Amino acid sequence: MPGASLTLKPALDAIGKAIDQRFDRLLPVPEDSRARLFEAMRHAAIGGGKRMRPLLVVAACDLFHVDRERALRVAMAIECIHVYSLIHDDLPCMDDDDMRRGKPTVHKAFDEATAVLAGDSLHDLAYDILADAATHEDPFVRLELIQALSAASGPMGMAGGQMMDLVAGDALYDLGAVTRLQQLKTGALIGFCLEAGGIMGGIADGQRTPLRGYARDLGLAFQIADDLLDVEGTEAAAGKALRKDEEAGKATFVSLLGLERARTQAQMLIDQAILHLASFGQEADLLRAIARFAIERDR
Amino acid sequence: MPGASLTLKPALDAIGKAIDQRFDRLLPVPEDSRARLFEAMRHAAIGGGKRMRPLLVVAACDLFHVDRERALRVAMAIECIHVYSLIHDDLPCMDDDDMRRGKPTVHKAFDEATAVLAGDSLHDLAYDILADAATHEDPFVRLELIQALSAASGPMGMAGGQMMDLVAGDALYDLGAVTRLQQLKTGALIGFCLEAGGIMGGIADGQRTPLRGYARDLGLAFQIADDLLDVEGTEAAAGKALRKDEEAGKATFVSLLGLERARTQAQMLIDQAILHLASFGQEADLLRAIARFAIERDR
Incomplete structure (x- = not known):
């Protein structure tokens, strides 16, 4: 489906612009020596990335006709968490990356200590945005969003997945273990994006099964596509170093399944993700377009 | 006043035990590879430190007869933030410390990447505790606590102060600048501890002036005492490396004021802190005892 990313282009442009404006x-x-910290936060947060997570929040909110302004506030919070995690992930003691989103990483453009603090500060900012009374969100909605975010971001979610990934250097992971790792490392935040739509839409916990199914399948397809990109892509297009997993001898979906089966598996997951949306009409079109886009990025 | 720390001893023992039990x-x-992350969090969080910030929350709650259990939940959140900040502060790229609270720092006992993630995870945990519906706290109270915490911890508060401290290596700070730096780096979290008492006690924003005055004076006295300890103390008693500021050529209250004037200044600030409590009776005795204890620690 070569047209899918064309369909998504205006939405990606719009969300990119909206997020940049809000970070600005x-x-x-x-005007004091905290300036360096804010410059580092701006370097990481403004003008880069596809803003897939913010777009997912907006698309999930579309399902329940949640106002765009409300969706964008939560989208900012999740992007703060994503950017903080990238800054810390890129540190020399973690993945040791020099480039990110086509720019030097924060510890390269500034220094390591500033990178640690810039990540920590964006981490606080995410919660600050969700708690802010100016959102006019019902207080119970705000609190549920905060709890869902801390679960997705913390030691049983994203941070736990990163720990698994670190330990993976010494362990031999099979397909089940890699799936579990990725469901935490990248899947937990993607899960939050969809859950946020349900929370803001006033959908009861028990009614969020399609959202969770979509998020789970999309998250895995997204990761397989990332693994494929890591093998087949160019560093210029990706804006970061590639083929690091292979060098480190880490198990990935591609190393475990092979190129051909990985591709088939990603396509199957995307079909499944879209099937979870069967009970929705046009209001799910953006989520469907995102799913198709997920496996045809930057090749 | 040699009896002051004796008065505080039972309270310090009780809070230490309560916090350890709750972290446990x-x-x-x-039972998976996230185990290492949780072990690192436990290493940092359990069995160490004077738990001054949790004790301050409990003491501030005493003023308004807030239930001890409610106070302890918020005390846990602030201790999570404090411990996360110590883990990141101790990293090689920050203060590069090997010992903390008489034990190896997290990056020494584990590794740097695990230390980054353990700090990040405790950071999430703090917000999770405050948002938790199980607190039975009024939702507006929970949200106000979360906003106060993110302001105290984030780039305009503690993290901003740490940035100032990093930049200080290259700049010549005078007494005003050092005061401002410390009011953010250590003062902001101490301010939160007192503010939390006011929030949970249902005290209107405009009525919290004595709490803020006490916190400001105590925070500075605490920092001067720390600077004095850094010059006069023993590493065994402090449980960490000392005299690092002097080696780094950093301006401190002691280097700027001299020993004698620093001591007088700390005493004056403590007298002032206690004066802010003049309108309270016995219910402020714990805050008074903490203030006296602040300048006679571990010599």
Whole structure:
């Protein structure tokens, strides 16, 4: 389906612009020695990335006709968490990456200590945005979002997945273990994006099964596509170093399944993700377009 | 006043035990490769430190007869933030410390990447505790606590102060600048501890002036005492490396004021802190005892 990414292009452009504008407003540089910290946060947060997670929040909110402004506030919170995790992930003691989103990583453009603090600060900012009374969100909605975010981001979610990934260097992971690792490392935050739509849409916990099914399948397809990109892509297009997993001898979906089966598996997951949306009409079109886009990025 | 720390001893013992028990319950080690992350969190969080910040929350709650169990939940959140900040502060790229609270720092006992993730995870845990519906706290109270915490911990608070401290290596700070730096780096979290008492006690924003005055004076006295300890103390008693500021050529209250004037200044600030409590009776005795204890620690 070569047209799918074309369909998504205006939505990606719009969300990119909206997120950049909001970060610019949210991070004015103070006139004292904290300036360096804010400059580092801006370097990481503004002008880069596909903003897939913010777009997922907006698309999930579309399902329940949640106002775009409300969706964008939560989208900012999840992007703060994503950017913080990238900054810390890129540190020399973690993945040791020099480039990210086509720019030097924060510890390269600034220094390691500033990178640690910039990540920590964006981490706080995410919760600050969700708690903010200015959201006019019902207080129970705000609290449920905060709890869902801490579960997705913390030691049983994303951070736990990163720990598994670190330990993976010494262990031999099979397909089940790699799936579990990725469901935490990248899947937990993607799960939050969909869950947020349900929470803001006032959908009861028991009614969120299609959202969770979509998120799970999309998250895995997304990761397989990332693994494929790591093998087949160019560093210029990806904006970061590639083929690091292979060098480190880490098990990935591609190393475990082979190129051909990995591709088939990703396509199957995307078909499945879209099937979870069967009970929705046009209001799910953006989620469907995102799913198709997930496996045809930047090749 | 040699009797002051004796008065505080039972309270310090009780809070230490309560916090340890709660961390033990809160951080069960999972049976997968996330285990290492939880072990690192437990290493940092359990069995160490004077638990001054939790004790301050409890003491501030005493002022308004807030139930001890409610106070302890918020005390756990602030201790999570404090411990996360110590883990990241101790990293080689930050203060590069090998010992903390008489034990190897997390990156020494584990590794740097695990230390980054353990800090990040405790950071999430703090917000999770405050948002938790199980607190039975009014939702507006929970949200106000979360916003106060993110302001105290984030880039305009503690993290901003740490940035100032990093930049200080290259700049010549005078007394005003060092005061401002410390009011953010250590003062912001101390301010939160007192503010939390006011929030949970249902005290209107405009009525919290004595709490803020006490916190500001105590925070500075605490830091001067720390600077004095850094010059006069023993590493065995402090449980960490000392005299690092002097080696780094950093301006401190002691280097700027001299020993004698620093001591007088700390005493004056403590007298002032206690004066802010003049309108309270016995219910402020714990806060008074903490203030006196602040300048006679571990010599």
